[in-house]
Amino acid sequence: MKKFLLISIISILALTSFTAKFTASIYPYYLVLKELKTDEDHLDLIIPEGKSPHTYSLIPSDVKNIYESDLLVVNGLNAEIFLDNLSSDKIDIFYAGEVVLHEHFENFEEDYPPKKSETNEHDHGINPHVWINPVFMYKYIVPELTDKMIKVNPQSKEEYIQNSKTLILKLKAIDQDFRKHKLSGSVFTFHNSFSYYAEEYGIQIAGVVQTSPGExxxxxxxxxxxxxxxxxxxxxxxxxxxxxxRAAKTIAETLNIDIAVIDPLGDPNTAETIMDYYNNINSIFLESLKKQ
Known part of the structure; x- marks a missing residue:
């Protein structure tokens, strides 16, 4: 009897002490997970400040982190080049980009089939920068990510759901507040990072400096x-x-055009929450377009 009770107590403790480890590829998804997770969950980030997912190569500690994670949250759609080098069958991966495209774009599979010539089956040859649009985030990504987190750690279901509801309300408020402003004029962006954002808020992007990142x-x-x-x-x-x-400066100097820095990945020094991240982007666009 005592042996049975001891085993039962150990089993209960094992169940109640489980903590999930979530890892994000880029900082914006790290910030989202930060809002959704419980205090007991562990959270890690792969790509450090100042590095681009389009060019970043994993170091050994990154690989260790990834394979020890209960869930790896990535954008996908060929945004992170390092995904080609991972054994995806050994990792539970949440592809945020595909969630948006499946939910938002009609006939997605027909219009954007995976590129058969690529090693990454989740590369559909489409602009991957879905995280920059806050509507995509609260409408598609957060609900699906919450469901995925619940599957990873069912014990924290209620807390994940409540955190998700709170986050969605905050992101909706940011979206609605920004829509009050009337923006006009056209801009150049460095590459196609802000296409979905610009389309959402009626901002005209007249051109991009780099059609392919780094070139x-x-x-x-x-x-x-x-x-x-x-x-x-x-x-x-x-x-x-x-x-x-360099190329942007050449254009700016030739035409006497202003240059402004905007970080699609967010700056940890100025964005401690995902709300900070979107407010910072909105403020930069608002200030810049007011000048025109």
Whole structure:
């Protein structure tokens, strides 16, 4: 009898002491998980400040972190190049980008089938920067991620659900507040990071400096960008801290255009929450477009 009770007590303690380990590929998803998780859950980030998911290579400690995680949260859609080198059958992975595309875009599978020539089966050849649009985040990603976290750690179901409801309300408030502002004018962005965001809020992106991350435009392409900026009366170019701004500076100096830094991955020094992250982006766009 005593032996039975001891085994029962040990079993109960084992159940009640479980803590989940969640790992995010990029900082915005880290911030979302930070809002959703319990105090007991562990949270890790793979790509450090100042690095781009398009170019970042894993170090041994990253690999160890990933394989020890109960859930790896990534964007997918070929945003993180390191995913090609992981054995996905050994990791529970949540692909946030695919959640958005399946929910938001009609005929997604027909229009954007996975590229058969790529090693990454989750590369659909589409703009991956879904996390920058707060509507995508609260409407599609947060609910699905919450469900996934519950499957990983059912014991914390009620807390995950409550945290999710609170986060969605906060993100909706940020979205609704930004929509009150009337924005006008056109901009250049460094690459296509802000396309979904711009479409959501009626901001005109007249062009992008780099059509492929890390590849500066050729002299011919640079001349075409200068003409396009002139034709569209572009007054500001947004650059990103992870990439060289040399080409953007050439365009800006040629046409006397302002340059502003905007970080699609968020700065830990100024964004301690996902609400800070979106408010910072909104403030930069608002301040820049008010000048036009």
């Amino acid at each position: 500066n435009p050729s002299p011919k392409e640079l001349a075409e960008l200068i003409n396009k900026a002139k034709e569209n009366n572009v007054k500001i170019i947004f650059v990103e801290p992870q990439m060289s701004d």
